[in-house]
Amino acid sequence: MHDCSGGGIGAMRSDYLTIEYNETYLNAYWSVYGNSGISLYQLTAVDNNAGTKNVVANNVSHDNEEFLNCSCSGDTAITDGNGIIIDDNLHTQDGHPERAYAGRTLVTNNLVYGNGGTGMHAFASAHVDSSTTPPTGTTTARLSTRGRSLARARRT
Numbered sequence: 001m002h003d004c005s006g007g008g009i010g011a012m013r014s015d016y017l018t019i020e021y022n023e024t025y026l027n028a029y030w031s032v033y034g035n036s037g038i039s040l041y042q043l044t045a046v047d048n049n050a051g052t053k054n055v056v057a058n059n060v061s062h063d064n065e066e067f068l069n070c071s072c073s074g075d076t077a078i079t080d081g082n083g084i085i086i087d088d089n090l091h092t093q094d095g096h097p098e099r100a101y102a103g104r105t106l107v108t109n110n111l112v113y114g115n116g117g118t119g120m121h122a123f124a125s126a127h128v129d130s131s132t133t134p135p136t137g138t139t140t141a142r143l144s145t146r147g148r149s150l151a152r153a154r155r156t
Contacts, residue, residue, distance in 0.1 A: 007035035036082040037061035053103035065116025083112030089125035
């Protein structure tokens with residue numbers, strides 16, 4: 001999935017997702033909606049299962065970046081352009097009354113690099129298990145806003 005002005009692969013208020021063996025690149029450039037290469041926004045449970053319900057695995061996500069300020073920030077900041085983001089599973093945004101998501105999301109064996117935002121980011125989210133790492137020859141910086149950021153890869 002590439003060259004989309006918005007997000008590459010995205011799901012909103014969903015449950016039981018599997019996103020595997022994709023390549024996302026050159027996405028999110030011209031959107032004001034906080035898009036990324038792969039984005040799971042406000043996962044919402046359809047049952048009470050607290051086990052692993054979502055898997056993001058074996059993907060390559062690179063060169064996704066935002067060039068416009070996000071309307072989610074009051075148009076004051078660029079907030080996304082991540083390789084992979086698990087976004088607001090605690091349901092802190094948009095005034096939606098859903099309870100925090102209790103299911104687990106596994107993000108594993110993905111290659112993320114050269115994105116404008118973080119490589120793999122869990123923002124205002126809980127129960128995210130990740131073994132995604134930056135590629136060889138990069139440095140890793142841990143970043144944080146309100147949520148948990150797992151890794152940001154930069155070419156060296």
